[in-house]
Amino acid sequence: MNNAAILVIDDEVQIRRLLEITLESNQFNVSSADCAKEGLRIAASHPPDLIILDLGLPDEHGHSVLKKLREWYTNPILILSAQSDEEDIIKALDNGANDYLVKPFRTGELLARIRSALRSTLTEDNNPVVDCGELQIDLSARTIKKNNEVIKLTATEYKLLSLFAQQEGKVLTHQYLLREVWGPGYINQSQYLRVFVAQLRKKIETDPNRPAYIITESGVGYRFIAKE
Amino acid sequence: MNNAAILVIDDEVQIRRLLEITLESNQFNVSSADCAKEGLRIAASHPPDLIILDLGLPDEHGHSVLKKLREWYTNPILILSAQSDEEDIIKALDNGANDYLVKPFRTGELLARIRSALRSTLTEDNNPVVDCGELQIDLSARTIKKNNEVIKLTATEYKLLSLFAQQEGKVLTHQYLLREVWGPGYINQSQYLRVFVAQLRKKIETDPNRPAYIITESGVGYRFIAKE
DNA sequence: ATTTTCTTTATAAAATCTTTATACTACAAG
């Protein structure tokens, strides 16, 4: 969820420092600018997930910077300002700011407001997918696809295959596989393994007679190979 | 952009009056509630575009109301509170509030913050509708349609289906579903799940004997598939 | 008071796992 990129545009070096330290210690990726020109440049070249903008910049008025940003920038913009006039606040919010904090601000509240603003944009969908060419194993969705078609596996078959996939290339011994899938009391039931490996091959191999994914290591175990 | 529906949940009659007058004179469509129970009821029966929630309600704590709302309500929630403690503010924002204003507030600022909050939802047509061909699940309106006909679901059936729809494609385990729908004390009552899945299938599947939406993953759970 | 919804029970059906039987492969010894 984190590691979001935040751009701080503020001319006061103390505030920049404070924000850099606070944000970085909260796993944000911080860049900063001390004037409007530099801020707009950085925003354009590396669009951040959120911008913290001070209204009192030396080279250009904050409201103007905000308008320029909003011509193309759609992620949240949080205003930080010494001004607490209602007029300023209304103007900033109506110009496209998502939030407005008056200096001096409380860092805890700032962080919470940042999280709140980021929540809407950062929809987390990072699936740990093991990709072996035509075979795709999505561990979070618990699904196997071959050539984009979902293959139905039983609970045991899935356990076995996900073990193989997570240790691609390694030889996994009979003992190890039996212990992991069936439990410590089953390490002598090699026949289980043979039955289930055969079933898996029937489902995932293109030619089950000449297995390409699950390779037999006679006398030792099996090895899973991810083709490219 | 306007005529947006706003629900005010506040026990102080003066504040409610003030808000009603202010908001209505700004072309908002206002409804109001003086306690948590009433507020939750109105929100569920006529989901507004934005909710203004007072944290200091007589019958239930505001943080709890906020959490309950966020279980299904996705539009902006703006907190109004006499509390200005940083702790309260952080808690509310992290529980899903979009903004937090301390009483007494300035009406101009409030209106600007409302406009800002509504901007994101109203512009990008943010109706969270899960569309699966003939089946349409509108999470904000809490309605299910099949071939444009509304299907009546009980509260439990709806909870279950919305969980499925929100995580389309993923295998959801028995444990997870039981915990989310019935609560942590029910994770062994797999039979509940079977009964309700059968009921859901009877209502949404074209051929309940050959389910196309809710797929059984024997020994693990169920999976919802959105056909196109 | 009546209807709706939820919980519980019972039983049939389906899916999965375990076991058995038999055939296959590779390799070494006679």
Add this chain to the structure above:
DNA sequence: CTTGTAGTATAAAGATTTTATAAAGAAAAT
């Protein structure tokens, strides 16, 4: 070259577990 042996592959029958569904009783809502 044949034969034996250890390890492996696979199909299929039987046992077990899991699931589907109806329906009755309890609880809640209207």
